[in-house]
Every structure is written in C-alpha cells, then in structure tokens.
Amino acid sequence: MKDDRLLEMRIFQAVVEAGSFTAAAHSIGVSQPFVSQTIQRLEARLGSKLLHRTTRGHRLTPEGETFLGAARRAIEAVEAADATLQQDGPRIAGHLRVSVPIAFGQDRITPLMPAFLSRHPHVSVELRLTDDIENLIEDRIDIAIRMGRLPDSSLMHRRLCGLQRIVVAAAGLVARHGMPASPAELDRFPCLAWDGSREHLNRWPFVVDGEPVIYRARSRFQSNQGMSLYQMCLAGFGVMRMAEHLARPAIDAGRLVQLLPEQTATDASAIYAVFLPDRSIVPRIRLFIEFMVESFRSPRWHAAAPPAAGADQPR
Template sequence: MRVFQAVVATGGFGAAANALGVSQPFASQTIQRLEARLGTRLLHRTTRGHRLTEDGERFLDAARRVLEAVEAAEAEWQRSDAQVEGLLRVSVPIALGLDRITPLMPAYLERHPKVSLDLRLTDDVENLIDARIDLAVRMGRPTDSSLMHRRLCGLQRIVVATPELVARFGMPKRPADLARMPCVAWDGSREHLNRWKFVEDGEIVTFHAESRFRSNQGMSLYLMCLGGFGVMRVAEHLARPAVADGRLVQLLADRLLVDNTEIYALFLPDRRIVPRIRSFVEFMVEAFREPDWEIVGRGERSGA
C-alpha cells in the first residue's frame, strides 16, 4: 500500500523508489503483485506516465485510511524523544533561514541530541526527491499536490524605505508617487514580486517596481534597501523590527493590498511519521505560533 501510494504521489516507479529508498524493479513488481492479489488493474500505464483506474482510485482511498491507522500506531510507539535520531536535511529560503530559522536551531539540536541537521539555504524550489530533502520550509500556498504540508504562520509584505530616502524624495501619498523614487527589484523566477498591489478609490492598482539594481536573492535586496538605495516591498519578518527601531519607514500602509502569504513546512507523504521529521515540524509549529514580527506590527498599529 505504501509503494502504491508513493507511485501515485510522485507520478512514477522511479521517483517512488527513490522516495522509499528501494529499487525501481522492486516498486514495479510490488504493484504487479498487488494487482494480481486484488484481481484488478490499479494503474493505466502509458509512455507518458501512469494514471489511476477507477478501481485504483477506490483502492487508494482505502489504502490511505489503513496507512493512517498504521502510522498513528507507529507514531504512538515512537513518541519518545529517544527515537528521534539520524540525519535531517531541511531546505529553507535564504532570508527567512538566516533571520528566523537558524537562530532557532541550537534549541532544536539541544532538545534532540541524536539528530544531525543539514540546513540548506536556497531561494530555489528544490525537488525533495531529487535533492534528497526531508523537509522544506516555503513561503506561499503549496502548489504541489503530491506533498504533505503543515502551516506554520501567516506573513505579509510591506513597502519600506529609509528615513533619509523619504526625506530626499518626499513621503508618497498615492501608489503613483512611487514612480519618482528609486526602488530595488527582483530578477529571475521571482520577478513577479516586482508588481506591488494597492487599493485606491476601491480599485486594485499595480505599481511595477523597476530598478538599476536587481537581484535574485532577497537578502541582497534588503541590504540595499537598508543602505538607502531604494524602496522595497519586503517580508514582515525583516521589515517590522527595522521599522520599529527607526531604520526603515513603512510607505502607503493604508493603501497596501493584503496578500495573505503563508509559511509552510512541506514533506513527502510517506515521511510524515519519521520521528526526526515530525519532531522538526512540531518544533517549528510551536516556534512560529505567535511570530514576534506580528507582535511588533500590532504595537505599531496600536500606537504602542
């Protein structure tokens, strides 16, 4: 059942074998034996891949219920911290990883002394199977339906600049006023983040940020913003503390469209009961239950 579920989740025998740590012939033969035992075809096999038959869809639902019961029993047995051990490979965005996740890792490793942690900081969306990643922390709603996910917290992006830059160019009153100010801009796959959405007279308007300085790495853009080079639309976990201590000023706060970005932990379906993965997810859920940047943001808005 686990092999069958992995084949469906990953889209093929090779990928399922990699995810489960078995050979491709073993995965293929396991499905053949399962179909022979059930007396029905579970997968349509074509040169383009595999898709479920009607019987396969019904069996997948039944298999998920059975596996959830088995996993619950195993998780109860493995609940002791003594079972949390081994190498854990985690992929996180660079800015979030440096600013918020790395400072938490001493506490996690102290809690679980038998775990070794490989923390990979990258803004690339890595394939968990190909890169042999146990768990990824990502910003934005999950789009890969083959992955399990756990919400950690919400996150907004706000538009900020240094007080010196605002004094030089003036405080913008409307989104169009940003055109007279220098900005910093994303390059590459995150270029869509250069489109800043606002609400003006009940309508959504978009300001397209352009810049003489572009980067595919958020921390680089943030440092340029802090250095007074340009305006940036930046994640709250970086911006709120800098606004609170006066290094940055928020612009057009009453007109910015809320984007409802969220932070998630993602992992392969068959890995959710692995003690070291479960322990890391639970640790992160607790750590991000009430993010301190939201507390700072509430204090600013309430006048505290």
C-alpha cells in the same frame, strides 16, 4: 555505497498512484525526466518490465503488480522501524535535511536551532539556505520551509504563520524624495526588484479607494536573492517590498520607513513546512515540524504590525 532502491520504490509507487509520469512528477515536486529515468533504472536493475506505456498512459505488468505490493510493504516497514525505535522524545535520533529561504533562514530559523538541538541531542540538522525551490525527492529534503502560496500537489504541509509583505525604504531615501501619497508616486523613487522565478513579486498590490491597484516595480538592480535586496534597501539604494519578519525590526530601529501603510493590501499567503506524505510518521520529522509550528504560533514581528487594507495578493 549509494543505495537508491527505496527512492526507486517511492517513485514507482507515485507513478502508479498518480496515473502518469507527469502527474507523479507534479505530485511529489520533481521533474518528469527524473521520474522517467528512475523508472528506467529500476526496470533495468530488476530485468523486468513493470509498466506498459501507451499514448493514454500506462498499466502495470504482472511483474509490476507483484513489485508494487512488495514496494509498499518495504516502504511501510522502513517507516515503521523508525517509529518503533523512536517513540520516546529523548531517544529520537537521525539526520534531517531542511531547506529554507535564505533571509528567513538566517533571520528566523537559525536562531531556533540551538533550542531544538539541545532538546533532541541525538538528532542532527543540515540546514540548506537557498532561494531556489528544491525538489524534496531529488534533493533528498525532509522538510522545506516555503513562503507564499503553495502550488497544488500531493505534498503535505503545515501552516506556520501568516505572511505579510510591506513596502519600505531607508529613511534617507524618503527624506530625499518625500513621502509618497499614492502608489503612482512611487515612480519618483528607485526600486529594488527580483529576477528569475520570483519576478512575480515585483507586482506590488495596494488598495486605493476600495479598488485593487498593482504597482509594477522596475529597477536598475535586480537579484534572485532576498538578502541582497534587503541590504541594498538598508543602504538607501531603493524601495523594496519585503516580508515583515525582516522589515519590522528595521522599522523599529529607525533604519527603514514603511510607505503607504494605509493602502497596503493584505497578503493572502503564509509560511509553511512542506514534506512528503509518507514522511509525516517519521518521529524526527514530526518533532521538527511541531517545534516550528509552536515557535511561530505568535510571531513577535506581528505585534508591531498595523492593520493593512484588505485585498488578496494577485499572482
């Protein structure tokens, strides 16, 4: 039987601490309707009003004050129980739900799983490969790997490594159109572009004569999925700006060529492991994050990368 009582407690605590439903939703990465509906279900189940709503926000009822204290103790007790029984590495057990972007997950995270699972035989992992930004609470995600700049929120994060994107094309495409000497000359190439929530990645940053320049990529082919764009790029159907973890091995193999390396702007973003604040003490979550941090301490693809021109990536 599905039991959402602990989830309801976490949402209720977030509302009280954030000061509003909207702020709570933003702080924990869920939708405002989800927060509102959860509180309504909680009050209906308890048969008590926990919050007085006003145009200025809300305040706790006496029943809400009592329940808040009990909820906090219950959440702490659950986490303490996990920690008490799972102090020693060999005994750590439980299930992890991990959300990872598709390309990075296939290329870099999945190959690490045999080592992690062998090291911790009582831990199971559900690896969710998606280019959607999943809600950690709504989708019951323990850890999410995020690429780029993180929005302001109360979510905790650990930096795994830097993220640099570079502009590349198949060697055959460069042979047909010639090597560009400036971002403006990319106009003679077909490009590959993102759509949906990642459309901002179609603004490619360069530095020309010390000045930032943005090239706006437009394409006959768009996708919301990175591996689809990567495969089209390998097939010679367009120029793409992609993360180095994919680009460098293909460049070393002669399948792709980097364009405008001396004018490529430094990407001021990174790759992170993101998790809810109260989950950091759960041993299996902590171990997985530490394993990721260690695994990406010196990414192999960085060794082959030439220095890029300095400039933050506009968003």
